[in-house]
Amino acid sequence: MKPAFLELTQGARRVPVRFAGETLMLPEGANLAAALLAAGVTVFRHTPVSGAPRGPFCMMGACFDCLVEVDGSVRQACMIEVAEGPEIARPHVGEPDETL
DSSP: OSSSSSOOOOTOOOEEETTEEEEEEETTTTTTHHHHTTTTTTOOOTTTTTOOOEEESOOOSSHHHHHHTTTTTEEGGGOOOOOOOEEEEEETSSSSSOOO
């Protein structure tokens, strides 16, 4: 299935990023939330109470729906640039998980 979001950084150097156990080749320097959406990732986390899926909403750091765990620290994906090397996971271990 084709992703619903288009990548705007065509021609950018691609770097490997691990997300939820999968290696994705994302454009270096791009906004992490936008790059994950363009790669077809729609569920970034699940709420700790109900387990409802969440993904980016505001894309400016106000809503906290795009939380991801980056090398052990929970951060907002919309406030991070893509770089080579980090291990990114869905926070709230033990909650339901969906495939990419």
